Amino acid sequence: MMQKISITLAVVAIICLSSCKQAQNTNEDSLTSRQTETLFPKGNKIISNNFTGTAWLHMMIANDSTLYARMGNVTFEPKSRTNWHSHPGGQILLVTNGVGYYQAKGKPAQLLHKGDFVEIPPNTEHWHGAAPDNEFAHIAISLNTDEGGVIWLQPVTDEEYNNIKK
Amino acid sequence: MMQKISITLAVVAIICLSSCKQAQNTNEDSLTSRQTETLFPKGNKIISNNFTGTAWLHMMIANDSTLYARMGNVTFEPKSRTNWHSHPGGQILLVTNGVGYYQAKGKPAQLLHKGDFVEIPPNTEHWHGAAPDNEFAHIAISLNTDEGGVIWLQPVTDEEYNNIKK
Numbered sequence: 103m104m105q106k107i108s109i110t111l112a113v114v115a116i117i118c119l120s121s122c123k124q125a126q127n128t129n130e131d132s133l134t135s136r137q138t139e140t141l142f143p144k145g146n147k148i149i150s151n152n153f154t155g156t157a158w159l160h161m162m163i164a165n166d167s168t169l170y171a172r173m174g175n176v177t178f179e180p181k182s183r184t185n186w187h188s189h190p191g192g193q194i195l196l197v198t199n200g201v202g203y204y205q206a207k208g209k210p211a212q213l214l215h216k217g218d219f220v221e222i223p224p225n226t227e228h229w230h231g232a233a234p235d236n237e238f239a240h241i242a243i244s245l246n247t248d249e250g251g252v253i254w255l256q257p258v259t260d261e262e263y264n265n266i267k268k
Numbered sequence: 269m270m271q272k273i274s275i276t277l278a279v280v281a282i283i284c285l286s287s288c289k290q291a292q293n294t295n296e297d298s299l300t301s302r303q304t305e306t307l308f309p310k311g312n313k314i315i316s317n318n319f320t321g322t323a324w325l326h327m328m329i330a331n332d333s334t335l336y337a338r339m340g341n342v343t344f345e346p347k348s349r350t351n352w353h354s355h356p357g358g359q360i361l362l363v364t365n366g367v368g369y370y371q372a373k374g375k376p377a378q379l380l381h382k383g384d385f386v387e388i389p390p391n392t393e394h395w396h397g398a399a400p401d402n403e404f405a406h407i408a409i410s411l412n413t414d415e416g417g418v419i420w421l422q423p424v425t426d427e428e429y430n431n432i433k434k
Contacts, residue, residue: 141307141364141383168389169358169411192335196362196407198307217307223334241362243409245335 140239141198142175152254154263155182155231165247172244178202183231183263186255188224191246195220195230202238203266204230211266214238224249229258306405307364308341318420320429321348321397331413338410344368349397349429352421354390357412361386361396368404369432370396377432380404390415395424 145160156179163173195204197218204220205211207227222228232238311326322345329339363384370386371377373393388394398404
């Protein structure tokens, strides 16, 4: 009798633990999939002196001569960022994932999350990039490209980056 | 002794079942949150004769006089769509959710999914909207708006809509 009960106890425990494990796994899978889900592909690693750290570009619209626009998805690893730069025709950023910053020269940095967007007026010196502990992805749409291409300037120093007021 | 084992068995079963239930609930919550998750808000119902069916607009950038651009998130309920129309300065659509169509006059309709985008050249007669059984959301970025605003035309008839080749 005692042996039967012990076996039953063991079987019940195994079934319960196994089914719990399965439910947790499904949950972990869906969370992982949600966390890594991005609207657009990551593309190729950017090899450029105009960035600090590692960033990726998926080019979507190369300079279009009827729309006068250029569009790409940029993914920044934590801490990575563009140099200071400006766009003669302006730019829109649409944040698709993660946490990052946009800063116009002489103004406080803006903290950005998925779903935020930024209007960057023509000829405004600025940078954008990831927060220290988060990846960051945005669609960048350069406008009125008949006015000219991006004008790259100096890197955002570690001092500038680390002094962002949180 | 028998009583102790029975109580232990009951306690183990209750703990296991309760923890399974909790894991499953978390999983269901995360799935629901993922399925209904959209990048931008739905906004307000569009009251206009330029649409068939129910659509929603979240205006993000009203016509900007330095960027010459306008940006909004449009959500279409199943079967709903714009009238035929054109943009003197062109437009970009970025699909953020669901399934829908883009069709330029005289060309086959294009089936669109989350993550797709469309370049609409200036002065191209076209429409966009949801698939019959799916909601559809896209960011619409009107470009070069100094060239003029949208030119609205006739509705997409049920015959035109139902004759889309799948």
